[in-house]
Structures are given as structure tokens and as C-alpha cells.
Amino acid sequence: MSTVKAITGDAAVAEAMRSIEPDVVGVYPITPQTIIVEAYAEYVARGEVQTEFIPAESEHSAISICVGAAAAGARTMTCTSSQGLALMWEVLPIASGMRLPIVMFDVNRAISAPINIHCDHSDTMGARDTGWIQIYSENAQEAYDNFIQAVRIAEHPDVQLPTMVMMDGFVISHAIQRVEVLDDAVVKKFVGERKADYPLLDMDNPVTWGSFDGLGGWFMEFKKDQMQAIENAKRVSLEVAKDYAKISGREYGLFESYKMDDAEYAVIVINSTAGTAKTVVDTLRDRGVKAGLIKIRMYRPFPASEIVEALKNCKAVAVMDRVPGYVDIGGPLFEDVQVACYQEGVNVPLVNYIYGLGGRDILTSHIESVYSDLEKIAKTGKVATPVTYLGIKE
Amino acid sequence: MSKKWDYKNVNAKNIPRGAVIPEAGTADEYETGGWRTKHPEVDKDKCIDCLFCYMYCPDSAVITKDGKLVGFDLKHCKGCGICAVECKKDAIKMENG
Amino acid sequence: MVATIKELSEKQDLLSPGHRLCAGCGASIVVRMVLKSSKKPVVVASATGCLEVSTTIYPFTAWRTPFIHSAFENASATISGVIAAYDAMKKKGKIKEDINFVCFGGDGSTFDIGLQSLSGAFERGTNFVYVCYDNEAYMNTGIQRSGATPMGAWTTTSEVGKAQAGKRVHRKNMTEIMAAHGGYAAQASPSHWRDLVMKAEKAFEYDGPAFLNVLAPCPRGWRIPTDQTVEFARQAVESKYWPLYEVMEGEHKITYKPKKEIAVAEWLSPQGRFKHLLKDANQPVMTEIQTQIDKEWNRLIKMSGETT
Numbered sequence: 001m002s003t004v005k006a007i008t009g010d011a012a013v014a015e016a017m018r019s020i021e022p023d024v025v026g027v028y029p030i031t032p033q034t035i036i037v038e039a040y041a042e043y044v045a046r047g048e049v050q051t052e053f054i055p056a057e058s059e060h061s062a063i064s065i066c067v068g069a070a071a072a073g074a075r076t077m078t079c080t081s082s083q084g085l086a087l088m089w090e091v092l093p094i095a096s097g098m099r100l101p102i103v104m105f106d107v108n109r110a111i112s113a114p115i116n117i118h119c120d121h122s123d124t125m126g127a128r129d130t131g132w133i134q135i136y137s138e139n140a141q142e143a144y145d146n147f148i149q150a151v152r153i154a155e156h157p158d159v160q161l162p163t164m165v166m167m168d169g170f171v172i173s174h175a176i177q178r179v180e181v182l183d184d185a186v187v188k189k190f191v192g193e194r195k196a197d198y199p200l201l202d203m204d205n206p207v208t209w210g211s212f213d214g215l216g217g218w219f220m221e222f223k224k225d226q227m228q229a230i231e232n233a234k235r236v237s238l239e240v241a242k243d244y245a246k247i248s249g250r251e252y253g254l255f256e257s258y259k260m261d262d263a264e265y266a267v268i269v270i271n272s273t274a275g276t277a278k279t280v281v282d283t284l285r286d287r288g289v290k291a292g293l294i295k296i297r298m299y300r301p302f303p304a305s306e307i308v309e310a311l312k313n314c315k316a317v318a319v320m321d322r323v324p325g326y327v328d329i330g331g332p333l334f335e336d337v338q339v340a341c342y343q344e345g346v347n348v349p350l351v352n353y354i355y356g357l358g359g360r361d362i363l364t365s366h367i368e369s370v371y372s373d374l375e376k377i378a379k380t381g382k383v384a385t386p387v388t389y390l391g392i393k394e
Numbered sequence: 395m396s397k398k399w400d401y402k403n404v405n406a407k408n409i410p411r412g413a414v415i416p417e418a419g420t421a422d423e424y425e426t427g428g429w430r431t432k433h434p435e436v437d438k439d440k441c442i443d444c445l446f447c448y449m450y451c452p453d454s455a456v457i458t459k460d461g462k463l464v465g466f467d468l469k470h471c472k473g474c475g476i477c478a479v480e481c482k483k484d485a486i487k488m489e490n491g
Numbered sequence: 492m493v494a495t496i497k498e499l500s501e502k503q504d505l506l507s508p509g510h511r512l513c514a515g516c517g518a519s520i521v522v523r524m525v526l527k528s529s530k531k532p533v534v535v536a537s538a539t540g541c542l543e544v545s546t547t548i549y550p551f552t553a554w555r556t557p558f559i560h561s562a563f564e565n566a567s568a569t570i571s572g573v574i575a576a577y578d579a580m581k582k583k584g585k586i587k588e589d590i591n592f593v594c595f596g597g598d599g600s601t602f603d604i605g606l607q608s609l610s611g612a613f614e615r616g617t618n619f620v621y622v623c624y625d626n627e628a629y630m631n632t633g634i635q636r637s638g639a640t641p642m643g644a645w646t647t648t649s650e651v652g653k654a655q656a657g658k659r660v661h662r663k664n665m666t667e668i669m670a671a672h673g674g675y676a677a678q679a680s681p682s683h684w685r686d687l688v689m690k691a692e693k694a695f696e697y698d699g700p701a702f703l704n705v706l707a708p709c710p711r712g713w714r715i716p717t718d719q720t721v722e723f724a725r726q727a728v729e730s731k732y733w734p735l736y737e738v739m740e741g742e743h744k745i746t747y748k749p750k751k752e753i754a755v756a757e758w759l760s761p762q763g764r765f766k767h768l769l770k771d772a773n774q775p776v777m778t779e780i781q782t783q784i785d786k787e788w789n790r791l792i793k794m795s796g797e798t799t
Binding site: 401404409413415417418419420421422423424425426429430444445446448449450451452453454455458460461467469470472473474475476478479480488 | 517547556
């Protein structure tokens with residue numbers, strides 16, 4: 001059923017893509033996503049996949065190729081990073097507005113300027129409200145697993161929305177890790193065939209895609225329908241996770257709760273930093289500190305009430321954003337958690353840390369300092385500094 | 395699938411997702427004849443059925459049958475007058491209305 | 492053999508009436524002629540622009556054949572994706588029929604914002620026909636200058652005043668840019684419908700990317716009467732402002748030679764967008780336009796190996 005391989009995060013994504021074998025892949029190379037493109041180009045050259053592989057002249061065209069192919073009825077994928085996602089931005093809401101279940105992998109990388117090829121989450125956080133489903137991954141295994149599940153989530157009749165899956169640039173994309181890779185036949189059976197709505201290439205039933213809808217039209221109703229679809233993705237992702245557990249033995253939730261049952265102090269984090277933070281939680285637990293961790297997997301739709309439920313009994317909670325917020329009320333994840341708590345009437349002291357920008361190292365000592373801040377906040381009941389830049393040079 | 399869509403009675407319940415229009419050529423039902431101040435009339439005695447008027451009509455509003463000009467689709471003709479100008483036999487005149 | 496009008500009239504228009512393009516629009520004439528030239532079923536993509544907004548106002552579509560639009564600058568990429576899906580499904584036996592693919596874009600989406608995606612699709616050898624309906628400005632947004640706007644033309648962003656007489660620079664030679672990609676490229680005009688249909692048929696039959704640059708006068712933007720659309724297209728050809736020629740894999744051929752010499756001023760003068768050029772002070776602009784036209788015609792004569 002599966003093989004254990006020692007491969008990089010990018011190679012794991014390429015493995016998943018090869019097993020899925022989409023009809024069309026439209027891509028443009030950008031560090032640190034390039035290994036995925038290169039590997040896939042090799043599969044194509046060796047005749048291992050039948051995919052129409054289109055190396056576009058820009059990311060804008062790569063995603064536009066996906067739009068055309070998906071509307072035509074094909075299963076369609078792309079992958080990108082950083083500036084590449086930024087260049088795609090115009091087409092992202094078009095893909096979701098047209099309800100095209102394109103699946104994309106984005107290897108998280110900082111956005112210029114200054115130009116920086118290393119990890120932070122400013123690329124996909126900038127695209128968080130484009131109507132795409134967003135799924136984040138801690139390591140290569142999760143990236144692999146999430147990418148395969150994304151196909152089923154995106155194409156589900158109650159969803160029909162594009163989906164992007166993420167992992168951290170370099171620390172995960174280029175680091176060799178242990179990955180259990182499923183057999184191609186198992187993956188193919190899991191994803192099945194795409195059943196497209198109104199395929200453009202149905203010559204017997206000509207349809208018009210990308211119509212104009214102005215005043216007096218149905219624009220708001222289309223948007224409301226989209227909102228419902230992305231909300232449906234929560235339920236659908238859990239159903240898909242159950243099916244995926246049957247073939248892999250690994251089941252995923254909307255987020256991972258690590259030692260949260262009796263936690264007094266919790267950190268909420270996205271992607272690979274969760275690994276570092278879990279080590280810190282273990283160390284603190286050994287010292288008798290009731291530390292816990294929430295790792296976001298599905299960020300759009302945002303599992304607001306579920307997260308509040310998980311942290312409501314904490315004495316203090318830190319939200320870690322790997323993106324510069326440019327507002328002194330904190331980063332995007334912090335804002336979302338704050339709003340969620342307010343809506344649910346939960347008044348746990350919340351504090352925000354901006355960290356790891358442009359690939360800046362995040363050490364266990366940094367995260368320990370976050371937990372010790374939380375202990376102080378719990379004691380005083382006051383959040384003295386709502387937003388802190390962690391690991392900044394003096 | 396597509397034939398069932400009642401596009402003449404669109405409502406929040408029957409709009410296909412993604413603003414797809416699942417039916418071909420529905421604009422045929424939309425009348426643009428009201429834009430017009432003048433309409434073409436043909437003198438069939440002068441007309442030689444060269445069909446240049448048909449070729450040059452921006453609105454597919456010249457009706458032909460078996461390679462002959464039979465009339466104008468006044469539901470759609472916007473009255474631009476290209477047919478009258480392009481008629482080599484001076485057989486088409488633009489009249490009020 | 493190029494189809495006759497009678498034959499063409501027996502084929503249903505794939506663009507239905509009831510679209511909201513202006514009275515006398517050149518674009519829909521071009522689209523009708525091109526679509527009638529396809530001998531196979533055809534899938535259409537369009538860039539954002541007059542054609543797209545006027546033909547797809549929800550829930551009305553003027554397209555009787557599959558149609559897709561996604562954005563302004565990416566029509567060539569969008570259709571590349573459609574064709575990739577077609578190739579993939581054909582390989583798997585899910586689609587059997589042969590289909591032609593055509594992409595329509597105005598000059599803004601072709602000369603300017605969509606040039607990169609167009610060039611990319613051509614470089615990849617994508618088997619489709621790209622048709623630019625060239626009305627020489629951004630007409631959909633209200634007559635702003637584009638890379639296709641001729642020197643001296645008034646637009647709302649190349650105004651006329653004491654400091655300048657309309658657009659200061661010449662238009663881009665888009666047909667040559669596309670010809671340089673190595674496939675089939677041609678320049679045509681709806682006034683010369685036989686020539687246009689011949690080129691469109693050739694473009695559809697060509698195994699690879701083909702580009703048609705078709706003049707599409709805009710009564711609103713050119714400030715001409717609505718019934719003069721085809722006539723102004725014709726005079727553009729007769730004055731050699733708009734030479735009819737084709738380039739097949741680098742080989743140039745002039746497909747129509749005007750019979751008599753007509754100064755470009757005769758074509759320009761009745762158009763409202765050029766009326767300021769009639770002033771004595773702007774005579775140098777008029778002269779410069781004529782010089783450029785003569786230069787381009789002589790270049791084409793030379794490129795096509797002709798002597799006169």
C-alpha cells in the first residue's frame with residue numbers, strides 16, 4: 001500500500017501530483033517551488049504521466065491556463081510561491097468566482113521588497129480572502145497528504161472551489177524527511193475521476209463561461225452562494241479526512257490540538273513552527289507547566305467556533321503570525337482568533353507575536369519566551385504588549 | 395441539463411454556479427430594435443441578392459433564405475445603415491422608424 | 492477555394508443578434524466573418540473588452556458556440572488551458588471530434604496588456620487562431636489611447652491642445668511582431684470580406700498558431716457616422732494605411748494592391764478623431780503620417796519580393 005521514502009517536501013508534493021496525474025498542469029518556476037516543477041517535467045519526459053504539461057511564460061498565464069482547462073472539464077493543477085502567487089492574484093478570485101476546483105501548491109516564501117527567497121507566510125496570507133480554500137502543512141508528510149485530499153475537497157459537489165495547499169519554503173520544501181508514499185493506484189482510486197459542471201468542451205450543449213453581471217443582476221447571490229460553498233468545505237474536509245485515514249492510517253482535523261485538554265497556556269501557530277513548538281510544549285510539560293498548542297490546518301474556511309472551543313479554558317493564548325501585519329492590532333491569524341473569541345463571548349487574554357519573517361530562524365528559546373510571557377499575562381490578567389516582533393536584532 | 399434552465403425567469407434559486415450561462419444564444423431573445431431611429435427597406439426590383447448587406451451587418455439582422463435576401467430582423471436591427479451604404483445597386487433605403 | 496457569400500449565408504451565425512454592441516460596430520462584423528470561415532465546430536475565448544461585455548450580459552449570451560472569458564490580459568493563456576484540456580481528453584478518448592479554437596481580443600488586450608500571454612501561447616506552438624479586432628483605442632473604457640492608436644489621433648488620453656496634436660508617436664507594428672513568432676500572421680479588413688475569409692480559413696487550417704489583425708472601425712471612437720464603418724475600413728486599405736498582406740512562416744505576400752494612389756489625408760480628414768490635423772499648424776504631423784505609410788508599403792513590397 002505504501003512506501004517509506006526519504007525525500008524533500010517539494011519531492012513529496014511532486015510524488016502526490018504524479019499519483020493524482022491531473023489532466024492539465026500549467027506552471028511557472030519560482031524558488032523554492034522549482035523542485036516540484038522539475039520533477040513533474042521529468043515524469044512527463046519519461047512518459048510516466050499523460051498530463052498536458054504547459055510551462056507558461058508567467059504565473060499569471062499559468063493560473064489562467066488552469067482556469068481555461070478547469071472550465072473545459074479537466075482536472076487541473078499548478079504550484080507556485082511568493083511573487084508568483086502575487087502575480088496570479090488577479091486570477092485567484094476569478095477561479096473561485098467561476099467555481100473552478102483548481103488545486104494549487106504554494107511553497108510559502110516572503111514577498112519582496114527586499115527580495116528574499118526564504119519562508120514566511122505573506123504570500124498566501126495576502127490571498128486568504130480570494131475565495132480559495134487554504135490548507136497548511138507542518139511537514140512533508142502533511143504536504144503530501146493534504147495535497148491528495150485537496151482534490152476531493154475542491155471537486156466535491158457541495159464545494160466546487162479552488163484549493164491551495166501550503167508548506168514552509170526551504171525548511172520543509174528542501175529538507176529531506178521521512179514520507180510514506182501511497183501506491184499510485186491507491187491514490188488514483190481515492191481521487192477518482194472529475195465530474196465537471198457545464199464543461200466548456202461539451203459541443204452539444206454550448207455554454208458561456210465568464211459572463212458579465214452588472215447592476216440588476218445576480219452578483220450578490222453568486223457571492224453568497226460562494227460563501228456557503230466555502231463553509232461547506234469544513235464538513236467536506238472532515239469527511240474526506242475519514243476516507244483518507246482508511247487508505248493511509250493518518251486522519252486530519254480542521255486543526256491539530258496538541259496537549260490542549262488541560263492546557264492553561266496555548267500557542268496557535270501555522271506550518272513548520274508547530275514542530276519546534278511541540279518540543280517546547282513537551283519540555284514545559286516536564287517542568288509541570290500546562291502548555292498546549294493549536295496548529296492550524298484549514299485556514300479558509302476559518303474554523304472559528306471550533307478553535308474558540310479548544311482554547312476557551314486557557315488562562316492566556318499567544319497567536320503567532322509569520323507575516324508582517326502592517327497594522328498595530330496584529331497579524332491576520334491574530335485578528336481572526338480575536339474576532340472568533342469576541343463572537344463566542346470568550347474573554348481569554350490574547351497576545352500576538354510576529355516571527356520568522358524572510359526565513360528568520362525561530363528557536364525553541366523564542367517559543368519558551370512566549371510561554372513565559374503567557375504565564376506573566378495570566379498572573380496579572382493584563383496584556384502589556386499586544387504585538388511583539390519575536391527574534392528581532394537589537 | 396441546459397435545456398431545463400429557465401433563463402427567462404432567473405431567480406436566486408436557479409442561477410447556475412459561477413455565473414455560467416448554460417444555454418446557447420439566449421441573447422436572441424433580447425430585442426435591440428428599440429435602439430433604432432431608422433430601418434432599412436429593400437426594393438427587390440433593384441436587389442440582385444449579392445448579399446453584401448448580409449455580410450456587413452453587425453447584428454446578423456439581414457434575413458436570407460437559399461442565398462436570397464428576404465428581409466430584415468427588425469427585432470434586432472439597430473438601424474446603423476451599413477446595409478444601405480454598402481448596397482451596390484442602391485436597393486436599400488433607410489426609412490424612419 | 493474561398494467560400495462564396497451564398498455558401499456562408501447558409502451557415503448559422505455563431506454570434507446571435509441581441510448583443511449590446513453599438514450600432515455600426517466593426518467588431519461584430521469581423522467576428523461573424525471569422526466564425527463563418529471555420530469548417531469545424533469552434534470554441535471561442537475572448538479578452539475583456541467591448542465584444543465580451545456586450546455579448547455575455549447575464550443571463551443573455553450571444554454565443555451559440557462554447558465561449559469563455561476570464562480576464563483582460565490572459566485570453567491566450569485561457570484558451571491554451573482549454574486546448575490543453577482538449578488534448579488531454581482526446582488522448583483519453585473522452586472527446587472524439589475535431590475542434591477549432593479562436594480567441595478574440597481588442598487592440599488593448601492584444602497590443603498592450605495581453606501581448607505577453609499572446610506571445611507565450613505562440614511560442615508554445617498552441618494550435619489556435621488569435622483575432623485582434625483593432626479599433627485603435629481602448630473603446631470599452633471610453634476611447635483611451637493604446638499601442639494601436641495611430642499618430643495624430645485624438646483620444647481621451649492623447650488629447651489635442653496647444654502642446655500636442657493628438658497621439659505623439661506611431662502605432663506598434665503588431666502584425667510583424669506576431670509574424671516574427673514564425674507561424675501564420677495576416678492583416679485583413681472587413682471591407683475586403685473575401686480576402687478576410689480566405690485568411691481566416693487559412694488560419695484555421697494552419698497547424699499551429701495563427702494571428703489575424705483585422706481593422707474594426709469604431710463609429711463612437713473614430714467620430715464617424717454609424718453607416719460608414721465598412722467604408723472607412725475600405726478607404727484605410729485603399730490609402731495603404733492598412734495594407735492587406737500575410738506572412739506564412741516568414742514569407743511575406745501582399746494579398747491586395749490598391750488600384751489608384753490615394754493620400755492618407757483623404758482617409759483621415761472625415762474622421763472626427765483627426766479633424767485637428769486639417770489645421771495648417773498640424774501639417775507636419777499629416778506629412779509624417781504619410782511618410783510612415785509610404786515607408787511601410789515600400790518595406791512590404793520589398794519583403795514580398797515585388798517590384799512596385
